Amino acid sequence: MPPKIRSESNQAGARPQNIQELAKIAGVSTATVSRALTGAGHLSPATRERIQKLAADLQFKPSTTARNLRIGRTGAIGVVVPIGHERTQHLSDPFFMTLISHVADRLADHGYDALLSRVVPSDVDWLDRIAQSGRVDGIIVIGQSDQALVLDQIARAYKPMVVWGAHIEGHAYRTVGSDNRLGGRMATEHLLAQGCRKLAFFGDPTVPEVEERLRGFRDALKAAGDGVAGALLPVHFVPDMALATISDYLGIADRVDGIFAASDTIAMMTIQALADHGRSVPADVKVIGFDDLEIARHTLPPLTSIRQDLGRGAQALVETLLALMRDEAAASVLLAPTLTVRASTASTPD
Missing domain, CATH: 3.40.50.2300 (Response regulator)
Structure with missing residues (x-):
């Protein structure tokens, strides 16, 4: 037999602040109210429905924080x-x-x-x-x-x-x-297929993901055999710092014709630095990035990139x-x- 629920009028006229107050109004235990409102545990459909209606009438909303504490989760x-x-x-x-x-x-x-x-x-x-x-x-x-x-x-x-x-x-x-290693190899093979023979890798190899991209770069160069060369330039991910480092490098680098940047952000800074040095992309230097973010579509020229889904x-x-x-x-x-x-x-x- 379902527990009897008292009159569904709240004589104080105040919204109950917790399930203890709602249980007192309903004339049932707090455990019964908790089971009715959460759908957990065994309770007759009639009792569950009546308590849920009472909660709705009184505009009672159970505390998510309190519930999470009871069930041992934060959400x-x-x-x-x-x-x-x-x-x-x-x-x-x-x-x-x-x-x-x-x-x-x-x-x-x-x-x-x-x-x-x-x-x-x-x-x-x-x-x-x-x-x-x-x-x-x-x-x-x-x-x-x-x-x-x-x-x-x-x-x-x-x-x-x-x-x-x-x-x-x-x-x-x-x-x-x-x-990342496969992606690095794919990027480098693409540059080689486009006729690049003096390549450079721009990125910070102390980061594990970038280190793997560098390994892929070196794998592709090794497989290509004689007639190709590759250089490493450690470059920051922060745009202003990357731009300064790349600009200094381009001032002394000789005839680099393909650049694999370890991120799209670094690639963007590479394109800007090349323009500052009067070198055209892709006519003088071809540039490929990594990530294929939305920004890659909007660089000038639009950026070839290795896509991470x-x-x-x-x-x-x-x-x-x-x-x-x-x-x-x-x-x-x-x-x-x-x-x-x-x-x-x-x-x-x-």
Whole structure:
């Protein structure tokens, strides 16, 4: 027999502030109200319906925070961007903005808020403090920066974490990322196919993903054999710093005819620096970037780039994290890059 509910009039005329007050008005236990409003547990349909109607009539909305505390979850996922290698880099970087927006959308699809943090690591405990804060149910790390050892240490004790970036053999954390080495090789082979013979790689190889792109660059040069040459120029991701470094290099570089930039932002700065030096793209120098962000369509000339499917990557990040949160097995995900050809590497007539 369902529990009897008292008159559905609230003599005080005030909206109940918590389920205890609603339970008192309804003449039932707080557990019964909780089961009625959450749909959890065993309760007769008639009782559930009557309590839900009473809550609606009194305009009662249960506290999400209180409910999350009872069930041991926060409803938030930490989206963390560590800036260890490039301390002046900002979240306004087009790559970060694109991937973070995709991740936030996919988290919202599953009912989670994104708690965004840009972290300049000052010690080895920065990630542990986030994991143990009680503010998030899991962590998505955007980029490994130079923090692979910290990530590995935390992953051995804190399971619900997934990282965007290159998989490093022997490390405990799960990753989702593109095959950067393959992408680097594809970019370089494209430049070679366009007739480039003196190539340069612009990027910071202390970042694991960039290091893999550089390996692909070198793989393609080695396979091409004699008659080609390659140089490495370490370049910052911060646009103004990148522009200055590239400009200085172009002032002394001799006859470079193909440049593989480790990101679209660096490629944009490369095109600007070449123009400042009176060199035309693609007639004098062909330029290819990496990421294929929306900005690649709007450079002058439009930028050829290695495409990372960031939408698919964000979905894989969220799905992998949710599996780990359910204590399920989840493997790292490697996405295949593709080549998007635009005018910055177009062949020019003899």
